[in-house]
Amino acid sequence: MKKGKLLRTLLITLSFSFILAGCSNGTANTTEKTQTTIVTSFYPMYIFTQNLVKDIPGVKVENMTEPQQGCLHDYQMVPADLKTLERADIFVINGAGMEAFMDKVIKQRPALKIIEASKDMKLLKDANGEDNAHVWVGISDAIQEVKNISEGLAKSDTKNAEAYRKNASDYVKQLEAQREKMHKxxxxxxxxxxxxxxxxxxxxxxxxxxxxxxxxxxxxxxxxxxxxxxxxxxxxxxxxxxxxxxxxxxxxxxxxxxxxxxxxxxxxxxxxxxxxxxxxxxxxxxxxxxxxxxxxxxxxxxx
CATH class of the missing domain: 3.40.50.1980 (Nitrogenase molybdenum iron protein domain)
Structure with a gap:
């Protein structure tokens, strides 16, 4: 009799353990599916993207490099960068040759969605005849980069597409006002x-x-x-x-x-x-x- 009670108690305990484990796994999977993590390559891309994800639930922005890093012309990725990219669903970069490490990123994360802010923009040349990557410094060019990032996010995260576009429209108006003020x-x-x-x-x-x-x-x-x-x-x-x-x-x-x-x-x-x-x-x-x-x-x- 004691043996039977012991067996029943053991079975009930195991059943509860499986139920709790199932609940725990289900919660983790739900969180993973609803969270979108956007990683940006460096400071100006972080600022632009912050404006585009404003007030959108379940969307997080992380900057891969330290905000005092500056331009990434000769930047060598460190293990912490790769760890940050492991969490990324989307990677926003300036492009135009700024991020010289992109081959390594593509090799490590071939399925990662990459948004190039300067895509299809007319680039100026430097003294060596190479593309000048400092596109964001001109306000009109920054506006185009914001639009490019917005469209990239809308295509990569379709459920929030309209929110990205609305935020982009709001931010572009602010940038246009700043440009007008400076020209004046x-x-x-x-x-x-x-x-x-x-x-x-x-x-x-x-x-x-x-x-x-x-x-x-x-x-x-x-x-x-x-x-x-x-x-x-x-x-x-x-x-x-x-x-x-x-x-x-x-x-x-x-x-x-x-x-x-x-x-x-x-x-x-x-x-x-x-x-x-x-x-x-x-x-x-x-x-x-x-x-x-x-x-x-x-x-x-x-x-």
């Missing part, structure tokens, strides 16, 4: 000759009529040789350019050294490539507002 304040200046420290601003220059007379470093960290530096100083003196834009992401010491030898003045212009972790969705517009203040000051002082 900048278009009246006649002398817009400038020197930039890197190749980050051609799209921005095209947008607002800046004339980039020369670039100090074609790539961050590739300092000009003594001969190149001397030629640059001569060019600045002969062209009488008084505005030298450095970037807050890099040391301004070299720019200040050039300024001392040429009489140019150093100002900081931000290519919106770095920012705080979990940066708010309006970060791009706020940075452009700061850039506007810098530009107005620089042009007023050097007309």
């Amino acid at each position: 304040e900048l278009d009246g200046f006649k002398n817009k000759n400038v020197i930039t420290f890197h190749e980050a601003f051609p799209y921005f220059a095209k947008e607002f009529g800046l004339n980039i007379v020369s670039v100090v470093e074609r790539e961050p960290g590739t300092e000009p040789s003594a001969g190149e530096l001397a030629a640059l100083i001569d060019k600045i003196k002969s062209s009488k350019v008084k505005i030298l834009f450095a970037e807050p992401q890099y040391s301004a010491k070299a720019a200040e050294s050039i300024a001392k030898q040429t009489g140019a003045k150093v100002y900081l212009l931000d290519p919106v490539v770095t920012g705080e972790k979990n940066a708010p969705a309006d970060s791009y517009i706020k940075t452009m507002d700061e850039n506007l203040k810098v530009l107005v000051k620089a042009f007023k002082e050097n007309q």
